[in-house]
Amino acid sequence: MREERRQRLRAQDEAFARDPQVQALRRVFAALERAQGEYLARAGVDPLEPGLRRWRARTRGLFTRLWGQALGRGLAREPEEAAGLYLACLHRVLEREGVEAPEVELPGELARLVREVLP
Numbered sequence: 001m002r003e004e005r006r007q008r009l010r011a012q013d014e015a016f017a018r019d020p021q022v023q024a025l026r027r028v029f030a031a032l033e034r035a036q037g038e039y040l041a042r043a044g045v046d047p048l049e050p051g052l053r054r055w056r057a058r059t060r061g062l063f064t065r066l067w068g069q070a071l072g073r074g075l076a077r078e079p080e081e082a083a084g085l086y087l088a089c090l091h092r093v094l095e096r097e098g099v100e101a102p103e104v105e106l107p108g109e110l111a112r113l114v115r116e117v118l119p
Contacts, residue, residue, distance in 0.1 A: 039102070059086065063086045076110060
């Protein structure tokens with residue numbers, strides 16, 4: 001009985017992993033992580049910085065709102081574009097915390113959306 005259950009769960013996990021939407025989100029999250037690491041390194045932020053967890057939480061909140069609006073307008077559908085939006089949010093959070101960080105360059109429509117949505 002246990003072995004059957006394990007096999008059923010394993011099959012569900014495999015089906016979930018093959019789902020195109022799950023794969024697309026994994027690509028987006030991988031792009032966000034990669035971009036964040038590179039950006040924080042360029043900004044000179046130590047990975048052990050005590051405020052980093054708080055900054056990431058604030059960034060996540062801004063990004064969730066911004067990305068939803070971008071998707072609603074047909075923008076930021078590619079992982080690299082989503083990562084750019086995430087970095088714009090991270091930049092805004094760091095700036096408010098008094099951390100000097102490099103500007104984030106975005107293409108026209110995305111830059112306009114960031115100016116419009118982010119306070």
